[in-house]
Amino acid sequence: MNAPEDTSLTIGRVAKLAGVGIDTVRFYERRGLLPEARRSAAGYRQYAAGTIDRLQFIRRAKALGFSLEEIGTLLDLQDNGGSKSAVKAITARKLAQIDAKLADLSRMRSVLHNLHQDCSGAGNVCGCPIIDALAHADDLPLPELDT
Amino acid sequence: MNAPEDTSLTIGRVAKLAGVGIDTVRFYERRGLLPEARRSAAGYRQYAAGTIDRLQFIRRAKALGFSLEEIGTLLDLQDNGGSKSAVKAITARKLAQIDAKLADLSRMRSVLHNLHQDCSGAGNVCGCPIIDALAHADDLPLPELDT
DNA sequence: CTTGACTCTAGACCATAGTCTAGGGTTTAG
DNA sequence: CTAAACCCTAGACTATGGTCTAGAGTCAAG
Secondary structure: OOOOOOOOEOHHHHHHHHOOOHHHHHHHHHOOOOOOOEEOOOOOEEEOOHHHHHHHHHHHHHHOOOOHHHHHHHHHHHHOOOEHHHHHHHHHHHHHHHHHHHHHHHHHHHHHHHHHHHOOOOOEOOOOHHHHHHHHOOOOOOOOOOO | OOOOOOOOEOHHHHHHHHOOOHHHHHHHHHOOOOOOOEEOOOOOEEEOOHHHHHHHHHHHHHHOOOOHHHHHHHHHHHHOOOEHHHHHHHHHHHHHHHHHHHHHHHHHHHHHHHHHHHOOOOOEOOOOHHHHHHHHOOOOOOOOOOO
């Protein structure tokens, strides 16, 4: 569906076709996300067209918030016929992380939004509600110390 | 309101009272968030009680998403009588950044949520909608290449 | 045959916000 | 007086995801 399945691509070509940098391809190989490539007589890496798909898998997974380590796990599950439940569990965990981040950002947003509205923006910093909130925080609780 | 204003605190005390690590205090000093401390004869840093407030200012600002560099700017504005409009501009910029992150995370969340619901979680990875979406993405667009 | 474009390696470097180490000196309680 | 607890410095190290460098070898076009 893509290219003759035995085409041999150089690293520059595969990187360009997948939309990543050459260094990124080598970096992913070191991280185990790509198998070690076949080599030409001169030691040049040779890639099959499928490598482009694999690189795009990684790009899409990154766009969903997965770390490279998590992506490695997902690729393993794909390569070695893991279970759907394992994939689903990773997804559920990521969803929970994202929900936690959303909650945190929403809290920040709401505080900042209020402060921003309260500040006239006129005159010097004395009495600025934003600075005051940071400085005295009768109103801004100190963040928890993570223990 | 806090302690006798000429009390001299050691770094360990000021760190503990502010709820940060000793190394963090020295690190903030290097970064210019704290002025260089007075020193005792033996070279020990000596802090006034106000340093606790300054460290807590930093903690609160961090909790609102400001970077140390931004916090440095805010502290400068506070120290040197900057304008409210400068403070307000920094806040507006941060608000915009947070909104952008929220939008990005919401997009991820919605895609992941749909994929998670579509996946039965039963059987092996063949046909797993999550893996399929990452692998073939008729449905998941590749992220933009940032140019 | 030469030039330019491409590739190879190991290892350094970027940002962020600390955290930890080694190898010393100081202070304080008993 | 001694030992514990504290403090000092410079510099290395953590995690994340690359990105860049130097110095060398290879490939394709003219």
